Amino acid sequence: MHWQTLDATPFLPPLYWRAMLKRKITGSTLPAHGLRCEVNVNPRNVAAYRKVCGFADSPLLPATYPHILAFGVQMQLLTDPSFPFPLLGLIHLSNRIRLHRPLGGVSHLWINVHAQNLKPHPKGATFDIVTTARDALGLLWEAQSRMLCRGVKLEGAATDAALPTPTHVSELTRWTAPADIGRRYARVSGDYNPIHLSALTAKLFGFPQAIAHGLWNTARSLAALGEHLPAAPIEIDVEFRKPVRLPSDVTLLASAAGSSGEWLLKGAGEIEHMVGQWRPIT
Known part of the structure; x- marks a missing residue:
């Protein structure tokens, strides 16, 4: 390289x-x-x-x-x-x-x-x-x-x-991904991808509505998990499944706090938006 x-x-x-x-x-x-x-x-x-x-x-x-x-x-x-x-x-x-x-x-x-x-x-x-x-x-x-x-x-x-769908998880919290979160996240990240900014710009790329940034979904989930996660050294895996259309209500389900675990971000109608795992770095 x-x-x-x-x-x-x-x-x-x-x-x-x-x-x-x-x-x-x-x-x-x-x-x-x-x-x-x-x-x-x-x-x-x-x-x-x-x-x-x-x-x-x-x-x-x-x-x-x-x-x-x-x-x-x-x-x-x-x-x-x-x-x-x-x-x-x-x-x-x-x-x-x-x-x-x-x-x-x-x-x-x-x-x-x-x-x-x-x-x-x-x-x-x-x-x-x-x-x-x-x-x-x-x-x-x-x-x-x-x-x-x-x-x-x-x-x-x-x-x-693909990551396996988590099975031993329970509801941890819920939140709303507001209609303007793509624009707000763009201002702090620099990522102005049109599919995240508005329904009008998202439609130019085949999406009926704007969708949340995958890394915002990840960050918002990790923020909600908080002390659920151990300190470094840690490895975190996420897989993006169905996009979070804006605005949307989502539910975060997670396993018990510990050195390793998993979580699932779900939307209405049991839509699986994202799955994640954490574990120690070996």
């Missing part, structure tokens, strides 16, 4: 313009380079993120917050001319977070982003966006976001592995 070091966090507007212009698949090979950038943690931005996602005040960053710090670097990679797939239309299937140490006392981090693991899928092809965050002591946090690009044809057997 060849690493390119960025001088500063990427400026997002030109990257969104690139994303809008690229609408076709241009290849079937992931770029052999990754991007590296030093980012700073702004306490005011963290506070705004906590408010939108429901996290309580804490000296520790939320487990999902490094995704926010890395978003511009991820966008830079995914809109690079060497990247073969159009960003708009990619489907976020699942996410894995590995928190190696508590996210306390963090003022700046080195963020690394690259893509790997291109595989055939029944509906196209999947790949992983791999993001790591390091401080002066070494690896602190890492995540793998599995993405689906429809219409890609690769040789080999197509697979579609």
